[in-house]
Amino acid sequence: MLRRRIAGVLAAGLTAAALLTGCGGEEATDGPVTLKVLTWEPGGAEYWKQVKTAFEASHQNIKLDLQAVPFDKYPEVQGPYVTSQSGPDVMANNAGLELFDRRGAYEPLGAKAAEINKDLVTYSGACEGFDTSKPCYGVPFSYQGNVLYYNKNVLKAAGLDPEKPPVTWDEFGAACDAVKKAGKTCLALGLSGTFPAYWDFPEIARNYLTEDDIRGMLNGTLSWKDPKLVSVLEKLAEITTKGWANKNAPSITMLPDGADIFQRGDAAFAGTIISDAVNWEAFGKAIGDENLGVTRWPAINPTAPLAQKFSGIEGAVYGVTKWSKKKQAGLEFITWLAGKENGELWVRYGKGQPLNRNVDKALLPTSPSFQKIQEFVAQPTLHSGVMLSGPEADALARGWQQVTLGQLTVEKWAEQMQQALERSPTKKQGK
Incomplete structure (x- = not known):
C-alpha cells in the first residue's frame, strides 16, 4: 500500500488513494504537488481553463500542469510515455479497446471504481470486457456517441425538405445526388486517423450486427470475413465510391478538415459526435442554430435489431499512470472530474453531455439540436466502434482510403481487417 503521504494533502484523499491496486512510494514535497496531465482538451481550451481554476481552488495543495495535444497527434505523443513507463501522472484515452490496449500504463482503480461510478451513467467502457467486476483503469465524465448533423440551407437549395432529412439509405442516396447536382458535397468526410472507426463504422454496423455480434468483436471471435462484417465494409465503401463524400476524403482527417467543410456550409451532412469539439454547439455557432439539424444515420436495414438506435459510450477516460509518484493527487483529480x-x-x-446524474438540469442547453439529441440518447445500445483494437482501427481507415482510390477491393479489405484482428494483443488475450 502507499506508505508516505504528500505533505498537506487531505486525509480523505489518502484514504481514497489507498483503494488503488498496486503499491508505490509518493514523492515527498514541502509545497503544492504539481500534477502533470496529458489531454487532447475535449470540450475546448476554455473548459480546461475552468477545470484548472475550479480544481485548484478546492485542492490548494495540488497544481495542474496540463499538456494539451491535438487529438490526431495524441497517440504519437502518448506512445513514447507508455513505452518508457514515464511521463505524465494522469493521461486520457477513449473508452473501450483504445484504453484497454494501453492498460499497462494505468493503475487499476480497484474498489474505488464502484464509489466513483455510483453517480455516473456508465457503459463500463473504462473496465476490461465492459464489465465492472473486472479491472477499471480510469474515470470518464462525458457522455459520447454518434449522430448525423445536417445543414438545412444546403438541403433547401438542393430542392429537399429541410425538416425531413433522409431516414433510409435509399433516401440518403437520392439526397446526395440532389446535393451534388446543386454543387455541394453531400457528406463531409475525412478518412485519415481513427475517426472512421469511431464515427462512421458503428452507424453502418448497427444495420448488420446484433449485440452478441458486437460482443463477439470485443472478444475477437467474430471474423472480418463473416458476411455481416463484409456487408458493413461494402456500405462504407459505397459512401465514397458513389461520390457522396468530398473527393479529398482519403487525404484529410475528419477533425479539423472534414468538420471544416461542413462548418463552411459546403456540405449537407456531417457524421460526428454529441460532445467535445465537433458537436451541435460548434456547428450551431458556425452555420446558425436555426440552420442546424440533427438526426440518426439513415437505416440500411430498417428491421435490423439495432437499426435507428443510438451508439452510447463514455467519452475520454482519465487514469493515473503506473509510474506516477503522485498517485494520491492523481486519484483526487480524476475523482473530482467525475x-x-x-x-x-x-x-x-x-x-457536452455529462455522465453525472446530479448535474443541475436547469443548466442544460435549450438548443433545439441538443434537445433532439436527448431523445436519441435515452435508449443507448453498444458502441461497436470502441470494440475495435488499435490495429483494427488503423486498418479500417487505411483500407477505406485504398478502396476509395481504387487500390483495393472490399474482399481484400476484409482480409486486411482479419489480419489486423489477429495482430491485436488485447483480443488475443480475450480469447
Missing part, C-alpha cells in the same frame, strides 16, 4: 462540479463545468463551458 463529480457534480465538473459535470456542470462540462455543460456550461464544454457544451
Whole structure:
C-alpha cells in the first residue's frame, strides 16, 4: 500500500488513494504537488481553463500542469510515455479497446471504481470486457456517441425538405445526388486517423450486427470475413465510391478538415459526435442554430435489431499512470472530474453531455439540436466502434482510403481487417 503521504494533502484523499491496486512510494514535497496531465482538451481550451481554476481552488495543495495535444497527434505523443513507463501522472484515452490496449500504463482503480461510478451513467467502457467486476483503469465524465448533423440551407437549395432529412439509405442516396447536382458535397468526410472507426463504422454496423455480434468483436471471435462484417465494409465503401463524400476524403482527417467543410456550409451532412469539439454547439455557432439539424444515420436495414438506435459510450477516460509518484493527487483529480462540479463545468463551458446524474438540469442547453439529441440518447445500445483494437482501427481507415482510390477491393479489405484482428494483443488475450 502507499506508505508516505504528500505533505498537506487531505486525509480523505489518502484514504481514497489507498483503494488503488498496486503499491508505490509518493514523492515527498514541502509545497503544492504539481500534477502533470496529458489531454487532447475535449470540450475546448476554455473548459480546461475552468477545470484548472475550479480544481485548484478546492485542492490548494495540488497544481495542474496540463499538456494539451491535438487529438490526431495524441497517440504519437502518448506512445513514447507508455513505452518508457514515464511521463505524465494522469493521461486520457477513449473508452473501450483504445484504453484497454494501453492498460499497462494505468493503475487499476480497484474498489474505488464502484464509489466513483455510483453517480455516473456508465457503459463500463473504462473496465476490461465492459464489465465492472473486472479491472477499471480510469474515470470518464462525458457522455459520447454518434449522430448525423445536417445543414438545412444546403438541403433547401438542393430542392429537399429541410425538416425531413433522409431516414433510409435509399433516401440518403437520392439526397446526395440532389446535393451534388446543386454543387455541394453531400457528406463531409475525412478518412485519415481513427475517426472512421469511431464515427462512421458503428452507424453502418448497427444495420448488420446484433449485440452478441458486437460482443463477439470485443472478444475477437467474430471474423472480418463473416458476411455481416463484409456487408458493413461494402456500405462504407459505397459512401465514397458513389461520390457522396468530398473527393479529398482519403487525404484529410475528419477533425479539423472534414468538420471544416461542413462548418463552411459546403456540405449537407456531417457524421460526428454529441460532445467535445465537433458537436451541435460548434456547428450551431458556425452555420446558425436555426440552420442546424440533427438526426440518426439513415437505416440500411430498417428491421435490423439495432437499426435507428443510438451508439452510447463514455467519452475520454482519465487514469493515473503506473509510474506516477503522485498517485494520491492523481486519484483526487480524476475523482473530482467525475463529480457534480465538473459535470456542470462540462455543460456550461464544454457544451457536452455529462455522465453525472446530479448535474443541475436547469443548466442544460435549450438548443433545439441538443434537445433532439436527448431523445436519441435515452435508449443507448453498444458502441461497436470502441470494440475495435488499435490495429483494427488503423486498418479500417487505411483500407477505406485504398478502396476509395481504387487500390483495393472490399474482399481484400476484409482480409486486411482479419489480419489486423489477429495482430491485436488485447483480443488475443480475450480469447
